[in-house]
Amino acid sequence: AQSVSQHNHHVILSEAASLELGCNYSYGGTVNLFWYVQYPGQHLQLLLKYFSGDPLVKGIKGFEAEFIKSKFSFNLRKPSVQWSDTAEYFCAAHPGFQKLVFGTGTRLLVSP
Amino acid sequence: EAGVTQFPSHSVIEKGQTVTLRCDPISGHDNLYWYRRVMGKEIKFLLHFVKESKQDESGMPNNRFLAERTGGTYSTLKVQPAELEDSGVYFCASSQDPFTEGALGYGYTFGSGTRLTVV
Secondary structure, rough: OEEEOOOOEEEEEOOOOOOOEEEEEEEOOOOOEEEEEOEEEEEEEEEEEEOOOOOEEEEEEEEEEEEHHHHHHEEEEEEOOHHHHEEEEEEEEEEEOOOOOOOOOEEEEOOO | OOOOOOOOEEEEEEOOHHHHHEEEOOOOEEEEEEEEEEEOEEHHHHHHHOOOEEEEEEEEOOOOEEEEHHHHOOOEEEEEEEOOOEEEEEEEEEEOOOOOOOOOOOOOEOOEEEEEEEE
């Protein structure tokens, strides 16, 4: 079955630490990939997306993600996290038809 | 530009009761989606409307769930009768075209969700 896997369910970091959240997908064909973030009490927001082209994608708030086709991965990174990055992060894939498939989410807690 | 609005934000009902969730999409968005997240699990697709028509309802769990989109505007999702396993957060999203960046915004815009608790 088509799926998206996020390896880390909970991550705790100190401010200024570097972040990498793993995401793998199981589709063999063309796939569009996304990272969404949900801050406490807010709606899901798009952080960044990959459709084609440069596999290193830059998003909002200093986040970036790298699409590695050979590894079926789309990991999210940020060089230095802030307390305000505390949120839940969702990787999602869009395999060509009009519904997103999400991973289970990763809760990030950044301690000041 | 107003976002996607969902009502209520929270609902606590007893098993066997009926609950109706509402979603108001962004004006001009033909596509409307319902998703659900059961505690600790992934966000799962329920169904997709294009205007007032159901394009894909493959994710609807069973016939206790009924979704409508009258006139292609707002949508309701009714659960009748509710069971304990229906508890979770129900998200609505809308888009004009999820692959096009344009004046109406890119891709999907999500609402804040309705947290449903069945006791």
